[in-house]
Amino acid sequence: MQCLKWLGLGLLLTAVGFAWAAPQVRVVGLFPGAAVLNVDGQRKLVKVGQTGPGGVVVVSADSRGAVLRVEGVERSYGLSREYSNGFAEPTRRQLSIAKGVGGHYWIAGSVNGHPVQFLVDTGATAVALNDGQARRLGIDYRVSGLPLQVNTASGTVRGWRVNLNSVKVGDLEVLGVEAVVLEGGSPTEALLGMSFLSRVGWKVEQDVLMLESKH
Template sequence: MHSLKLTLLALCLVAGLADAASQVRVVGLFPGAAVISVDGQRKLVKVGQTGPGGVVVVSADSRGAVLRVDGVERNYSLSREYSDGFVEAEKKQLSIAKGAGGHYWIAGSVNGQSVQFLVDTGATSIALNDGHARRLGIDYRVVGRPLQVSTASGTVRGWQVSLDRVKVGELEVLGVEAVVLEGSSPTDALLGMSFLSRVGWRVEQDVLVLESKY
Protein backbone atom coordinates (compact mmCIF):
# COMPACT_ATOMS: atom_id res chain seq x y z
CA MET A 1 0.00 0.00 0.00
CA HIS A 2 2.82 2.36 0.89
CA SER A 3 4.47 1.69 -2.47
CA LEU A 4 1.18 2.36 -4.26
CA LYS A 5 0.82 5.73 -2.52
CA LEU A 6 4.35 6.74 -3.56
CA THR A 7 3.62 5.72 -7.15
CA LEU A 8 0.41 7.74 -7.20
CA LEU A 9 2.22 10.74 -5.70
CA ALA A 10 4.93 10.51 -8.36
CA LEU A 11 2.30 10.37 -11.09
CA CYS A 12 0.56 13.43 -9.65
CA LEU A 13 3.87 15.35 -9.57
CA VAL A 14 4.62 14.47 -13.18
CA ALA A 15 1.11 15.47 -14.23
CA GLY A 16 1.49 18.75 -12.36
CA LEU A 17 4.77 19.52 -14.15
CA ALA A 18 3.24 18.71 -17.52
CA ASP A 19 0.30 20.99 -16.78
CA ALA A 20 2.64 23.80 -15.73
CA ALA A 21 4.66 23.38 -18.93
CA SER A 22 1.46 23.59 -20.98
CA GLN A 23 0.91 27.13 -19.66
CA VAL A 24 4.21 28.43 -21.08
CA ARG A 25 3.70 30.51 -24.23
CA VAL A 26 5.91 32.70 -26.40
CA VAL A 27 3.87 35.82 -27.27
CA GLY A 28 6.63 37.98 -28.74
CA LEU A 29 9.90 37.33 -30.59
CA PHE A 30 12.93 39.57 -31.08
CA PRO A 31 16.59 38.98 -31.99
CA GLY A 32 18.12 37.71 -28.75
CA ALA A 33 14.95 37.98 -26.64
CA ALA A 34 11.43 36.63 -26.27
CA VAL A 35 8.26 37.75 -24.52
CA ILE A 36 7.11 34.72 -22.55
CA SER A 37 3.87 34.14 -20.70
CA VAL A 38 3.74 31.74 -17.77
CA ASP A 39 0.30 31.32 -16.23
CA GLY A 40 -0.65 34.72 -17.66
CA GLN A 41 2.44 36.56 -16.35
CA ARG A 42 4.25 38.22 -19.28
CA LYS A 43 7.85 39.40 -19.38
CA LEU A 44 10.50 40.26 -21.96
CA VAL A 45 13.40 37.90 -21.26
CA LYS A 46 16.77 38.11 -23.00
CA VAL A 47 18.77 35.05 -24.04
CA GLY A 48 20.50 33.51 -21.03
CA GLN A 49 18.15 35.14 -18.53
CA THR A 50 15.43 33.58 -16.39
CA GLY A 51 11.81 34.67 -16.62
CA PRO A 52 8.58 33.87 -14.74
CA GLY A 53 8.32 30.36 -13.35
CA GLY A 54 12.06 29.80 -13.70
CA VAL A 55 11.80 29.54 -17.49
CA VAL A 56 15.16 30.22 -19.18
CA VAL A 57 15.42 31.64 -22.71
CA VAL A 58 18.17 29.60 -24.37
CA SER A 59 17.91 31.19 -27.84
CA ALA A 60 15.49 33.44 -29.72
CA ASP A 61 15.03 35.00 -33.13
CA SER A 62 12.13 36.07 -35.36
CA ARG A 63 11.24 32.44 -36.15
CA GLY A 64 11.00 30.96 -32.66
CA ALA A 65 12.66 30.42 -29.31
CA VAL A 66 14.22 27.60 -27.33
CA LEU A 67 13.10 27.64 -23.69
CA ARG A 68 14.35 25.57 -20.78
CA VAL A 69 11.34 24.56 -18.69
CA ASP A 70 11.94 22.40 -15.60
CA GLY A 71 15.38 21.55 -16.97
CA VAL A 72 14.08 20.44 -20.38
CA GLU A 73 14.76 22.44 -23.54
CA ARG A 74 11.97 22.74 -26.10
CA ASN A 75 11.33 24.74 -29.27
CA TYR A 76 8.49 27.26 -29.10
CA SER A 77 6.86 29.15 -31.94
CA LEU A 78 4.94 32.41 -31.60
CA SER A 79 1.54 31.95 -29.97
CA ARG A 80 -1.21 34.34 -28.98
CA GLU A 81 -2.94 31.80 -26.80
CA TYR A 82 -2.33 31.86 -23.09
CA SER A 83 -3.96 28.56 -22.18
CA ASP A 84 -6.49 26.09 -23.46
CA GLY A 85 -9.92 27.65 -23.65
CA PHE A 86 -8.55 31.20 -23.48
CA VAL A 87 -11.03 33.77 -24.76
CA GLU A 88 -9.52 36.88 -26.32
CA ALA A 89 -10.24 39.98 -24.28
CA GLU A 90 -11.89 43.02 -25.76
CA LYS A 91 -9.42 45.31 -27.48
CA LYS A 92 -8.15 48.16 -25.34
CA GLN A 93 -8.62 51.65 -26.76
CA LEU A 94 -7.33 55.11 -25.90
CA SER A 95 -8.55 58.43 -27.35
CA ILE A 96 -6.36 61.55 -27.25
CA ALA A 97 -7.70 65.00 -28.07
CA LYS A 98 -5.51 67.46 -29.97
CA GLY A 99 -3.70 69.72 -27.52
CA ALA A 100 -1.59 72.87 -27.52
CA GLY A 101 0.02 73.67 -30.84
CA GLY A 102 -2.12 71.13 -32.63
CA HIS A 103 -0.13 68.27 -31.12
CA TYR A 104 -1.17 65.11 -29.29
CA TRP A 105 0.21 64.77 -25.76
CA ILE A 106 -0.14 61.71 -23.61
CA ALA A 107 1.08 60.61 -20.18
CA GLY A 108 2.78 57.24 -20.18
CA SER A 109 5.62 55.29 -18.63
CA VAL A 110 8.90 53.68 -19.62
CA ASN A 111 10.02 50.69 -17.58
CA GLY A 112 7.55 51.76 -14.90
CA GLN A 113 8.80 55.39 -14.75
CA SER A 114 6.33 58.12 -15.71
CA VAL A 115 6.98 60.25 -18.79
CA GLN A 116 5.00 62.78 -20.83
CA PHE A 117 5.03 61.88 -24.52
CA LEU A 118 4.52 64.01 -27.61
CA VAL A 119 3.05 61.75 -30.28
CA ASP A 120 5.12 62.00 -33.48
CA THR A 121 4.05 59.75 -36.36
CA GLY A 122 7.00 61.08 -38.37
CA ALA A 123 9.57 59.68 -35.93
CA THR A 124 10.73 56.15 -36.73
CA SER A 125 11.19 55.31 -33.06
CA ILE A 126 10.72 56.67 -29.57
CA ALA A 127 13.21 59.52 -29.15
CA LEU A 128 14.61 60.82 -25.85
CA ASN A 129 17.29 63.32 -24.95
CA ASP A 130 20.03 62.32 -22.53
CA GLY A 131 18.25 64.10 -19.66
CA HIS A 132 15.11 62.03 -20.19
CA ALA A 133 17.20 58.86 -20.28
CA ARG A 134 19.01 59.64 -17.02
CA ARG A 135 15.72 60.40 -15.25
CA LEU A 136 14.26 57.13 -16.51
CA GLY A 137 17.31 55.19 -15.32
CA ILE A 138 18.43 54.17 -18.83
CA ASP A 139 22.20 53.61 -18.91
CA TYR A 140 22.30 54.18 -22.66
CA ARG A 141 26.10 54.48 -22.94
CA VAL A 142 26.43 50.94 -21.57
CA VAL A 143 23.44 49.13 -23.11
CA GLY A 144 23.03 51.25 -26.26
CA ARG A 145 24.55 51.05 -29.73
CA PRO A 146 26.24 54.32 -30.82
CA LEU A 147 24.99 55.99 -34.00
CA GLN A 148 24.80 59.33 -35.77
CA VAL A 149 21.35 60.93 -36.10
CA SER A 150 20.39 63.68 -38.55
CA THR A 151 18.13 66.34 -37.01
CA ALA A 152 16.88 69.77 -38.05
CA SER A 153 19.84 71.24 -36.14
CA GLY A 154 22.40 68.98 -37.81
CA THR A 155 23.99 65.64 -37.03
CA VAL A 156 24.13 64.61 -33.38
CA ARG A 157 25.44 61.59 -31.53
CA GLY A 158 22.89 59.07 -30.34
CA TRP A 159 22.45 55.58 -28.94
CA GLN A 160 19.94 52.96 -30.02
CA VAL A 161 18.42 51.13 -27.04
CA SER A 162 15.62 48.67 -26.35
CA LEU A 163 13.06 49.67 -23.70
CA ASP A 164 11.65 46.74 -21.71
CA ARG A 165 8.15 48.21 -21.32
CA VAL A 166 6.37 51.26 -22.73
CA LYS A 167 2.84 51.97 -21.56
CA VAL A 168 0.24 54.61 -22.38
CA GLY A 169 -3.16 54.26 -20.77
CA GLU A 170 -3.93 50.53 -20.74
CA LEU A 171 -1.81 49.86 -23.83
CA GLU A 172 1.54 48.25 -23.05
CA VAL A 173 4.19 47.14 -25.53
CA LEU A 174 7.28 45.14 -24.58
CA GLY A 175 10.69 45.42 -26.19
CA VAL A 176 10.38 48.81 -27.89
CA GLU A 177 13.20 50.37 -29.89
CA ALA A 178 14.23 53.89 -28.89
CA VAL A 179 16.97 56.42 -29.63
CA VAL A 180 18.66 58.57 -27.00
CA LEU A 181 20.16 61.79 -28.39
CA GLU A 182 23.03 63.66 -26.80
CA GLY A 183 22.02 67.13 -25.62
CA SER A 184 18.66 68.76 -24.97
CA SER A 185 16.99 67.73 -28.25
CA PRO A 186 14.28 66.57 -28.56
CA THR A 187 12.85 68.83 -25.88
CA ASP A 188 9.94 66.45 -25.38
CA ALA A 189 10.00 62.66 -25.32
CA LEU A 190 8.66 61.58 -28.73
CA LEU A 191 6.32 58.60 -29.05
CA GLY A 192 7.29 57.38 -32.50
CA MET A 193 6.47 54.51 -34.82
CA SER A 194 8.44 51.84 -32.92
CA PHE A 195 5.51 52.00 -30.46
CA LEU A 196 2.67 53.19 -32.71
CA SER A 197 3.24 50.46 -35.32
CA ARG A 198 2.80 47.84 -32.59
CA VAL A 199 -0.70 49.12 -31.82
CA GLY A 200 -3.46 50.27 -34.13
CA TRP A 201 -3.80 54.03 -34.54
CA ARG A 202 -5.98 56.43 -36.53
CA VAL A 203 -7.17 60.04 -36.44
CA GLU A 204 -10.91 60.75 -36.28
CA GLN A 205 -12.07 64.39 -36.23
CA ASP A 206 -8.90 65.67 -34.54
CA VAL A 207 -8.91 62.80 -32.02
CA LEU A 208 -6.05 60.30 -32.09
CA VAL A 209 -7.30 56.78 -31.35
CA LEU A 210 -4.86 54.09 -30.20
CA GLU A 211 -6.08 50.49 -30.02
CA SER A 212 -4.50 47.19 -29.07
CA LYS A 213 -4.12 44.85 -32.04
CA TYR A 214 -5.13 41.78 -29.99
Protein backbone atom coordinates in the same frame (compact mmCIF):
# COMPACT_ATOMS: atom_id res chain seq x y z
CA MET B 1 -63.60 45.41 -24.79
CA GLN B 2 -61.94 42.98 -27.19
CA CYS B 3 -60.69 45.88 -29.29
CA LEU B 4 -59.18 47.49 -26.21
CA LYS B 5 -57.36 44.26 -25.38
CA TRP B 6 -55.88 44.07 -28.86
CA LEU B 7 -54.99 47.74 -28.71
CA GLY B 8 -53.19 47.17 -25.41
CA LEU B 9 -51.29 44.24 -26.88
CA GLY B 10 -50.31 46.34 -29.87
CA LEU B 11 -48.94 49.06 -27.62
CA LEU B 12 -46.99 46.47 -25.64
CA LEU B 13 -45.44 45.00 -28.77
CA THR B 14 -44.55 48.48 -29.99
CA ALA B 15 -42.85 49.28 -26.70
CA VAL B 16 -40.88 46.03 -26.76
CA GLY B 17 -39.80 46.67 -30.33
CA PHE B 18 -38.71 50.16 -29.32
CA ALA B 19 -36.55 48.74 -26.54
CA TRP B 20 -34.92 46.32 -28.96
CA ALA B 21 -34.08 49.21 -31.26
CA ALA B 22 -32.26 51.18 -28.54
CA PRO B 23 -28.88 52.42 -29.79
CA GLN B 24 -25.69 50.75 -28.69
CA VAL B 25 -23.82 53.49 -26.84
CA ARG B 26 -20.24 53.44 -25.60
CA VAL B 27 -17.92 56.18 -24.34
CA VAL B 28 -14.46 55.52 -25.78
CA GLY B 29 -12.77 58.81 -24.87
CA LEU B 30 -13.14 61.35 -22.06
CA PHE B 31 -11.94 64.95 -21.86
CA PRO B 32 -12.91 68.03 -19.84
CA GLY B 33 -16.10 69.21 -21.53
CA ALA B 34 -16.25 66.53 -24.23
CA ALA B 35 -16.57 62.81 -24.84
CA VAL B 36 -15.84 60.50 -27.75
CA LEU B 37 -18.99 58.47 -28.38
CA ASN B 38 -19.44 55.23 -30.26
CA VAL B 39 -23.12 54.90 -31.18
CA ASP B 40 -24.02 51.86 -33.28
CA GLY B 41 -20.46 51.80 -34.58
CA GLN B 42 -20.33 55.53 -35.45
CA ARG B 43 -17.61 57.35 -33.52
CA LYS B 44 -17.57 61.11 -32.90
CA LEU B 45 -16.13 63.68 -30.49
CA VAL B 46 -19.11 65.51 -28.95
CA LYS B 47 -18.85 68.53 -26.67
CA VAL B 48 -21.08 69.18 -23.66
CA GLY B 49 -24.48 70.43 -24.78
CA GLN B 50 -24.10 69.06 -28.30
CA THR B 51 -25.91 66.15 -29.91
CA GLY B 52 -23.97 63.24 -31.32
CA PRO B 53 -24.82 60.17 -33.41
CA GLY B 54 -28.21 58.63 -32.73
CA GLY B 55 -29.44 61.81 -31.04
CA VAL B 56 -27.28 61.15 -27.96
CA VAL B 57 -26.67 64.37 -26.00
CA VAL B 58 -23.57 64.93 -23.84
CA VAL B 59 -24.88 66.52 -20.64
CA SER B 60 -21.54 66.64 -18.81
CA ALA B 61 -18.07 65.16 -19.21
CA ASP B 62 -14.72 65.08 -17.45
CA SER B 63 -11.80 62.66 -17.15
CA ARG B 64 -13.79 60.38 -14.80
CA GLY B 65 -16.97 59.87 -16.79
CA ALA B 66 -19.82 61.41 -18.75
CA VAL B 67 -23.55 61.91 -18.34
CA LEU B 68 -25.40 61.20 -21.59
CA ARG B 69 -29.04 61.69 -22.52
CA VAL B 70 -30.11 58.67 -24.57
CA GLU B 71 -33.71 58.75 -25.82
CA GLY B 72 -34.61 61.26 -23.12
CA VAL B 73 -33.04 59.30 -20.27
CA GLU B 74 -29.87 60.56 -18.55
CA ARG B 75 -27.29 58.04 -17.40
CA SER B 76 -23.72 58.13 -16.13
CA TYR B 77 -21.23 56.37 -18.42
CA GLY B 78 -17.72 55.24 -17.64
CA LEU B 79 -14.98 54.84 -20.20
CA SER B 80 -15.59 52.03 -22.74
CA ARG B 81 -18.57 50.69 -20.84
CA GLU B 82 -21.43 49.12 -22.79
CA TYR B 83 -25.01 50.12 -21.93
CA SER B 84 -27.03 48.17 -24.47
CA ASN B 85 -28.82 44.93 -23.68
CA GLY B 86 -25.89 43.23 -21.99
CA PHE B 87 -23.30 43.50 -24.76
CA ALA B 88 -19.84 42.65 -23.46
CA GLU B 89 -17.06 45.20 -23.33
CA PRO B 90 -14.55 44.92 -26.16
CA THR B 91 -11.51 42.78 -25.49
CA ARG B 92 -9.26 45.24 -27.28
CA ARG B 93 -8.00 48.13 -25.19
CA GLN B 94 -8.59 51.60 -26.62
CA LEU B 95 -7.29 55.10 -25.96
CA SER B 96 -8.48 58.40 -27.46
CA ILE B 97 -6.29 61.52 -27.41
CA ALA B 98 -7.68 64.97 -28.25
CA LYS B 99 -5.49 67.43 -30.13
CA GLY B 100 -3.76 69.70 -27.63
CA VAL B 101 -1.49 72.74 -27.46
CA GLY B 102 0.10 73.65 -30.78
CA GLY B 103 -2.07 71.17 -32.65
CA HIS B 104 -0.10 68.25 -31.20
CA TYR B 105 -1.17 65.10 -29.39
CA TRP B 106 0.16 64.84 -25.84
CA ILE B 107 -0.26 61.79 -23.64
CA ALA B 108 0.99 60.79 -20.20
CA GLY B 109 2.65 57.40 -20.14
CA SER B 110 5.60 55.51 -18.73
CA VAL B 111 8.92 53.99 -19.77
CA ASN B 112 10.11 50.98 -17.78
CA GLY B 113 7.56 51.93 -15.13
CA HIS B 114 8.71 55.57 -14.81
CA PRO B 115 6.26 58.37 -15.70
CA VAL B 116 6.83 60.25 -18.96
CA GLN B 117 4.91 62.95 -20.82
CA PHE B 118 4.92 61.97 -24.51
CA LEU B 119 4.48 64.03 -27.64
CA VAL B 120 3.03 61.73 -30.30
CA ASP B 121 5.14 61.95 -33.48
CA THR B 122 4.13 59.71 -36.38
CA GLY B 123 7.11 61.06 -38.32
CA ALA B 124 9.62 59.66 -35.82
CA THR B 125 10.77 56.14 -36.63
CA ALA B 126 11.33 55.31 -32.96
CA VAL B 127 10.63 56.53 -29.46
CA ALA B 128 13.11 59.36 -28.92
CA LEU B 129 14.58 60.80 -25.71
CA ASN B 130 17.28 63.32 -24.93
CA ASP B 131 20.14 62.17 -22.72
CA GLY B 132 18.78 63.97 -19.64
CA GLN B 133 15.44 62.21 -19.94
CA ALA B 134 17.20 58.88 -20.39
CA ARG B 135 19.28 59.37 -17.24
CA ARG B 136 16.17 60.32 -15.25
CA LEU B 137 14.52 57.11 -16.44
CA GLY B 138 17.52 55.04 -15.35
CA ILE B 139 18.50 54.07 -18.91
CA ASP B 140 22.25 53.32 -19.07
CA TYR B 141 22.41 54.08 -22.79
CA ARG B 142 26.21 54.45 -22.95
CA VAL B 143 26.67 50.88 -21.77
CA SER B 144 23.68 49.09 -23.29
CA GLY B 145 23.14 51.29 -26.34
CA LEU B 146 24.50 51.08 -29.88
CA PRO B 147 26.24 54.36 -30.91
CA LEU B 148 24.98 56.06 -34.07
CA GLN B 149 24.78 59.43 -35.80
CA VAL B 150 21.31 60.98 -36.12
CA ASN B 151 20.32 63.71 -38.57
CA THR B 152 18.03 66.30 -36.96
CA ALA B 153 16.71 69.73 -37.96
CA SER B 154 19.64 71.24 -36.03
CA GLY B 155 22.23 69.05 -37.73
CA THR B 156 23.91 65.75 -37.00
CA VAL B 157 24.07 64.70 -33.37
CA ARG B 158 25.39 61.66 -31.57
CA GLY B 159 22.89 59.12 -30.35
CA TRP B 160 22.45 55.60 -29.03
CA ARG B 161 19.95 52.97 -30.08
CA VAL B 162 18.49 51.23 -27.01
CA ASN B 163 15.78 48.73 -26.23
CA LEU B 164 13.17 49.76 -23.66
CA ASN B 165 11.68 47.02 -21.51
CA SER B 166 8.21 48.54 -21.74
CA VAL B 167 6.37 51.62 -22.99
CA LYS B 168 2.86 52.24 -21.72
CA VAL B 169 0.15 54.84 -22.41
CA GLY B 170 -3.23 54.39 -20.79
CA ASP B 171 -3.96 50.66 -20.76
CA LEU B 172 -1.81 50.04 -23.84
CA GLU B 173 1.56 48.49 -23.04
CA VAL B 174 4.18 47.32 -25.54
CA LEU B 175 7.22 45.33 -24.45
CA GLY B 176 10.66 45.53 -26.05
CA VAL B 177 10.38 48.90 -27.79
CA GLU B 178 13.26 50.33 -29.81
CA ALA B 179 14.25 53.87 -28.84
CA VAL B 180 16.92 56.44 -29.64
CA VAL B 181 18.67 58.57 -27.02
CA LEU B 182 20.09 61.82 -28.43
CA GLU B 183 22.95 63.78 -26.91
CA GLY B 184 21.94 67.26 -25.78
CA GLY B 185 18.59 68.86 -25.04
CA SER B 186 16.74 67.78 -28.15
CA PRO B 187 14.05 66.54 -28.39
CA THR B 188 12.75 68.70 -25.56
CA GLU B 189 9.81 66.31 -25.13
CA ALA B 190 9.89 62.52 -25.24
CA LEU B 191 8.61 61.48 -28.66
CA LEU B 192 6.22 58.56 -29.00
CA GLY B 193 7.33 57.33 -32.41
CA MET B 194 6.52 54.49 -34.77
CA SER B 195 8.45 51.81 -32.88
CA PHE B 196 5.50 51.98 -30.46
CA LEU B 197 2.68 53.17 -32.74
CA SER B 198 3.30 50.51 -35.39
CA ARG B 199 2.63 47.83 -32.78
CA VAL B 200 -0.81 49.18 -31.91
CA GLY B 201 -3.62 50.22 -34.20
CA TRP B 202 -3.95 53.97 -34.65
CA LYS B 203 -5.93 56.48 -36.70
CA VAL B 204 -6.99 60.13 -36.57
CA GLU B 205 -10.65 61.13 -36.83
CA GLN B 206 -12.02 64.65 -36.27
CA ASP B 207 -8.85 65.82 -34.47
CA VAL B 208 -8.89 62.79 -32.15
CA LEU B 209 -6.04 60.28 -32.22
CA MET B 210 -7.33 56.79 -31.43
CA LEU B 211 -5.04 53.97 -30.34
CA GLU B 212 -6.14 50.37 -30.00
CA SER B 213 -4.39 47.19 -28.98
CA LYS B 214 -4.07 44.69 -31.82
CA HIS B 215 -5.12 41.75 -29.65
